[in-house]
Amino acid sequence: MNLLKRFFKKxxxxxxxxxxxxFSSYILFLIGFLQSILFTFLLGSFRNFYMDVLLIFIFGIVVRFARSRVSVILLxxxxxxxxxxxxxxxxxIAAGGGNNIFLALLLLLLSIRTAQVNFQFHRMTDTKLVWKxxxxxxxxxxxxxFILSSSFFISFIIISKFLGITEMNSLYGEIIFESFPISYIFLLLPGLPWAKKRRMYTGALIPS
Known part of the structure; x- marks a missing residue:
């Protein structure tokens, strides 16, 4: 009951x-952790769903440290x-989706509430975007x-050639090419050196 009160509290x-x-970011981490356990030990198909788990963890990190309004909309x-x-x-009706409808519903409700509170937070702090x-x-x-993903790709090719690997597993290919968007999201976090002097918001009490 206390958890529900905290969730819907004004x-x-x-x-x-x-x-x-x-609190929302910690719940996202928990959902990602539960999904990884579900896919790995119960369904035996973590390989097919690892990107879902990774995205949830990334959203949790961004919500926790960046307070990005775009990120909660995407979430x-x-x-x-x-x-x-x-x-x-x-x-x-279709195949290839998840199996836990209750966890999916929880994720949607959490996302909507997180977006609502996120926008409310920015209104309270009167944040304004610094477009430059x-x-x-x-x-x-x-x-x-781009540099990181390219380096990752070149390194993988060199290592594969050195080890005599002639066929690239589809999973390896996905990891290589998805390293770009993942790196891009992490490089937008406010704790990085070039971000500290280039705040994307004014008026906020948070690092941006």
Missing amino acids: IESTEEAESFLN CIYSLIILLGTTLTWFG NIWIRHLIAVGFA
Whole structure:
């Protein structure tokens, strides 16, 4: 009951908003952890769903440290897609989705509430976007992400050639090419050196 009260409690201060967003990020980490256990030990198909788990962890990190409004919108869209896919799989209409409709519903409800509190937090702190810094931060993130993913790809090719591997497993290919968006998201986090002097918001009490 206390958990439900905390979830639906009216937010009246920035401290309460921050507390809820931190709480939400921890729940996202927990959902990702539970999914990894479910896919690995119960369904035996973690290989097919590792990206879902990874994305949930990434969203949790961004919600915890960046308070990004774009990220919570994307989280809502992602959660809705997960719920639709799980529902279709549940009723046998389609295949390839998840199997735990209750966990998918929980993720969607958490996403919607997190987005609501996130926007409320930014209204309370009267944050305003600094477009110049936003463009600079994104360009830096894209550049470094490209370098990292390219280095990863070249290193993998060299190692594979050295070990005599002639066929690339599809999983390895996915990991290589998905390293770019993953690196890009992490490089936007506010704790990095080039981010500290280029805040994307003004008026907020959070690192941006």
